[in-house]
Amino acid sequence: MNAFGRFAKAAQAALRTFRHSGVAGFVGGLLRRTRIDYRKEVGDLMDASVVMAPVQWVQRALPEAVLKVSRKNSKGEIEEISDHGMLALIQNPNPFYADIVLWWGVVLSLLLDGNAYWMIVRNGVGRPAQLWYIPHWMLEPKWPEDGSEFISHYRYSPGGGAAATDVAPEDVIHFRYGIDPRNMRKGLSPIYGVIREIFMDIESSNFVAALLKNMGVPGIVIAPKGGAMPNPADVEATKTYVAAQFGGDGRGRPLVLGAPTEVSQFGFNPQQMEMSGARDVAEERVCAGIGIPAAVVGFGAGLQTTKVGATMGEMRKLAWENGVLPIGKLIADELKRSLLPLFGNPAGLDVFFDTSEVPAMQEDEDKRTDRWNKMLQTGGITVYTWRIGLGLDADDSHKYYLRGINMIEVPEGGARPDRSDPATDRGAKSADSHAAHDHAPGDHAPRATPDRYKRAAAYATMLQNQESGLADGFETRLIGFFGELADGARTAARPLLEEQLGKSRGVKSDDLLVDMILDELGIPKWASQLRRLYEAHYAEVGDASGEAAEAAGLGKSMPDRVAQSIIAAGGRRAGIVDLQGQTRAAMFDAIAEGRAAGEGAEAIAGRIYPLVAAGASSDPEIRARRIARTETKYAQNISTIERGKAAGVTRFVVFDGRLGPGRSKLDHIARDGSIVGAARAVQMAEEEHPNGTLSFGPHFDEEDE
Numbered sequence: 001m002n003a004f005g006r007f008a009k010a011a012q013a014a015l016r017t018f019r020h021s022g023v024a025g026f027v028g029g030l031l032r033r034t035r036i037d038y039r040k041e042v043g044d045l046m047d048a049s050v051v052m053a054p055v056q057w058v059q060r061a062l063p064e065a066v067l068k069v070s071r072k073n074s075k076g077e078i079e080e081i082s083d084h085g086m087l088a089l090i091q092n093p094n095p096f097y098a099d100i101v102l103w104w105g106v107v108l109s110l111l112l113d114g115n116a117y118w119m120i121v122r123n124g125v126g127r128p129a130q131l132w133y134i135p136h137w138m139l140e141p142k143w144p145e146d147g148s149e150f151i152s153h154y155r156y157s158p159g160g161g162a163a164a165t166d167v168a169p170e171d172v173i174h175f176r177y178g179i180d181p182r183n184m185r186k187g188l189s190p191i192y193g194v195i196r197e198i199f200m201d202i203e204s205s206n207f208v209a210a211l212l213k214n215m216g217v218p219g220i221v222i223a224p225k226g227g228a229m230p231n232p233a234d235v236e237a238t239k240t241y242v243a244a245q246f247g248g249d250g251r252g253r254p255l256v257l258g259a260p261t262e263v264s265q266f267g268f269n270p271q272q273m274e275m276s277g278a279r280d281v282a283e284e285r286v287c288a289g290i291g292i293p294a295a296v297v298g299f300g301a302g303l304q305t306t307k308v309g310a311t312m313g314e315m316r317k318l319a320w321e322n323g324v325l326p327i328g329k330l331i332a333d334e335l336k337r338s339l340l341p342l343f344g345n346p347a348g349l350d351v352f353f354d355t356s357e358v359p360a361m362q363e364d365e366d367k368r369t370d371r372w373n374k375m376l377q378t379g380g381i382t383v384y385t386w387r388i389g390l391g392l393d394a395d396d397s398h399k400y401y402l403r404g405i406n407m408i409e410v411p412e413g414g415a416r417p418d419r420s421d422p423a424t425d426r427g428a429k430s431a432d433s434h435a436a437h438d439h440a441p442g443d444h445a446p447r448a449t450p451d452r453y454k455r456a457a458a459y460a461t462m463l464q465n466q467e468s469g470l471a472d473g474f475e476t477r478l479i480g481f482f483g484e485l486a487d488g489a490r491t492a493a494r495p496l497l498e499e500q501l502g503k504s505r506g507v508k509s510d511d512l513l514v515d516m517i518l519d520e521l522g523i524p525k526w527a528s529q530l531r532r533l534y535e536a537h538y539a540e541v542g543d544a545s546g547e548a549a550e551a552a553g554l555g556k557s558m559p560d561r562v563a564q565s566i567i568a569a570g571g572r573r574a575g576i577v578d579l580q581g582q583t584r585a586a587m588f589d590a591i592a593e594g595r596a597a598g599e600g601a602e603a604i605a606g607r608i609y610p611l612v613a614a615g616a617s618s619d620p621e622i623r624a625r626r627i628a629r630t631e632t633k634y635a636q637n638i639s640t641i642e643r644g645k646a647a648g649v650t651r652f653v654v655f656d657g658r659l660g661p662g663r664s665k666l667d668h669i670a671r672d673g674s675i676v677g678a679a680r681a682v683q684m685a686e687e688e689h690p691n692g693t694l695s696f697g698p699h700f701d702e703e704d705e
């Protein structure tokens with residue numbers, strides 16, 4: 001026998017002599033420092049609301065993810081096997097229910113008991129044909145007393161008078177929530193450690209229910225005065241009379257007795273037995289055991305303690321990461337081990353839950369867009385990569401870098417200019433010469449000659465004639481947008497206001513209530529819509545400037561990269577509007593004013609609409625008009641600068657303060673007719689106040705003509 005054979009024989013002998021441990025002697029004992037068997041008292045937990053609410057939340061959440069099977073091909077790429085036999089069986093496990101019911105059963109048993117079971121029914125050739133969920137109390141793993149096998153069979157006890165049967169381990173899929181060290185063949189329920197708190201909640205509910213059933217108080221004492229001693233029959237008759245007349249619907253009726261009698265309360269009233277604190281503890285600890293925030297379930301404890309800034313969306317994501325995903329990974333891992341091999345060779349295959357379509361796990365669309373925009377604007381990626389990243393069509397015409405006005409656009413793979421080329425060197429000197437004059441306009445700034453001022457003024461006048469019509473169109477679209485935003489805020493707020501104002505148990509802070517409304521409204525979605533409005537308007541302004549550009553000698557056509565730069569400027573400017581902050585402030589004011597006036601949910605929701613639509617302005621029309629005029633002027637200036645740059649123009653004539661003293665600032669009047677470089681022109685445009693009149697015209701130097 002060779003060395004390998006001897007090693008294999010020794011390994012087999014070791015396995016035969018290995019003994020698995022049994023059940024620890026203290027399994028099923030009482031909790032520490034108590035003689036009450038709380039596990040027996042709480043029963044199967046399915047009638048405990050403090051348990052079933054979070055369990056059912058996880059049941060509803062898990063099917064949002066999709067179970068998939070994948071493999072890695074020869075190129076190292078991951079391929080999905082959508083037609084795998086295991087997936088088909090799970091989707092249609094048996095003739096009576098589908099996969100969602102199957103998943104719900106697994107979640108229920110895993111969280112309540114730490115163990116969940118599927119039983120496999122095979123066809124005539126031994127292949128899995130059906131899957132059945134088996135409640136955790138009906139199956140129990142069994143093993144030889146000597147521990148020679150970890151699990152020899154499962155004992156199936158269906159109840160209803162049917163005899164128990166033994167099931168082979170290969171016909172049972174046993175999902176375990178970890179391992180219970182007191183019985184390593186089974187899992188350990190995540191709420192095992194909060195049995196006492198669950199008992200407290202159940203008893204609190206029973207106590208209140210009993211009070212309401214028994215006249216709403218713990219009990220009363222009826223005692224005759226004057227030393228009278230009623231006989232037992234009178235005592236029983238009086239007790240029956242009082243219970244019948246003053247219990248249930250008879251609460252509050254007057255009591256008249258035929259003899260001097262003292263009636264006093266026995267025990268404590270419900271206010272004195274306030275138990276919300278104890279119930280909050282149970283809610284928090286059960287949810288903590290399962291791994292989800294209490295607020296996600298709707299428990300008052302979670303809503304009361306949630307800090308401002310932690311939105312419901314963030315809490316749902318936390319619930320998925322800490323509660324749902326671990327269960328999904330546990331299930332997928334067991335299916336890969338025990339069910340996947342029954343459908344062929346499992347080598348190279350993987351089983352997992354795909355969460356790409358789960359709303360709570362999606363990357364915020366606005367954040368994703370901003371991330372790609374920043375990479376594009378810093379010149380780190382090409383427009384081609386940017387479009388692919390955002391899921392847009394792209395081709396070779398997009399393979400260029402987009403730089404700002406004060407940067408150089410370089411084609412992908414392009415080389416730096418050769419400074420040894422005399423022509424290039426002359427161009428560099430010319431640019432340096434112009435840059436030397438790129439300072440703040442004022443008394444010492446270079447001035448345009450009358451001819452060049454007149455030529456640039458003709459261009460600026462043509463843009464000015466377009467300005468009013470462009471601004472009016474944008475204003476109309478903005479008014480519609482702010483109206484839709486306000487209507488959405490009112491709709492999102494109404495049910496939350498009704499719920500909050502109708503609760504008698506605690507009052508959530510206005511800050512938290514506003515955060516909940518904002519989360520329901522979905523501000524990122526509205527911010528993206530506003531950005532698209534800006535980008536469309538900037539594109540319209542850039543296109544409209546073509547006629548003036550052609551007359552000035554800049555050319556009417558606009559290169560793609562120039563158009564992209566103008567549109568990108570619009571997207572950046574949309575971020576200046578603090579949609580989140582203004583909407584939040586408006587809703588907070590509406591709720592505060594409504595509360596002060598003692599209004600109900602509907603009236604407060606009505607207050608929200610005009611305040612959200614107006615934002616920081618007195619009404620939505622003024623808000624839209626100011627934005628439209630300011631952005632139209634800025635878009636025209638950026639279009640002028642970008643078009644000029646594309647045509648080789650490096651300096652621009654400033655037009656400002658043309659309303660004269662008293663209506664224009666003196667420094668604005670002083671800079672009219674000055675010449676600035678492109679970078680300074682951009683800076684001036686960004687610093688211009690709302691409704692400003694600053695504009696630019698191209699300054700053609702001798703070498704430009």
